Amino acid sequence: MHVDRSLAWVTVRTPLPTGDLRVLMTDRGVVAAAYTPEGAAGLPAGPEIRNPSDDRRAAAVVSRIAEYFAGRRRELDLPIDWRSTSGIQAAVLRTLQQTVGYGETITYGALAERSGVFEEESAEPGYAARTVGTIMSTNPVSLLVPCHRVVAADGLGGFGSVGLDVKRWLLTLEGVLPPTLDWTGPG
Known part of the structure; x- marks a missing residue:
């Protein structure tokens, strides 16, 4: 190799x-x-x-x-090498990283619209939102580009192969969701 x-x-x-x-x-x-x-x-x-x-x-x-x-930093402020993204994926991920901050969420559809890379009229309703969902599940720089902040219009949505436990944990850390009794986050 x-x-x-x-x-x-x-x-x-x-x-x-x-x-x-x-x-x-x-x-x-x-x-x-x-x-x-x-x-x-x-x-x-x-x-x-x-x-x-x-x-x-x-x-x-x-x-x-x-x-x-530890709950002491809201933005990672680490440089990202974008070489593993291109085209629509890069545009959507950059839009997410630049416009959705700590403690905020955005729906798949709203992120699709905000990114400006999808045509307004699509032959298939929901195409742009589903495409954004796929982009989130293939995000090569998870956490730095906070795909956990992208949610479905009717709930949390998915979180790729990692699972909803991680998405819930991160959204709880950021104050979007209330902590449960078994949450293991910072005091």
Whole structure:
């Protein structure tokens, strides 16, 4: 397998039901983030940074994500390397990242409209919203581009292969949903 020397992985501890977050970085920024080891499968190979304090990129990723999960940071403010996105996916993800902040949600349909990449009149009703749902489920930079903030018009919607437990956890952390008695978030 070809190893791209500009790539490096760092594992970030999280309180999420899925466990640690795997983050793939380049010199330009974060290129991928995976909630599960299975989510990281199929992504490019690169060395694992075992001691994040030895690498400024990894140190920033680990500290900012830890602060977010501790409830001390609302925006990660990490650079994103957009090379793994293009076309409609890139436009929708950039719109989400730039316009839907901490503690806010947007519906799939509203994000489709806000992105401006779908024709107003579609032969198939709901096409744009379903396409945005697919884009959210294939978001290569989850958490940094907060697909958990995109919800269905009639409820939470889905959350790809990670599951609704993670989406609920993140929305609870951000104050969108009230905590349940068994929520394990910051005090």
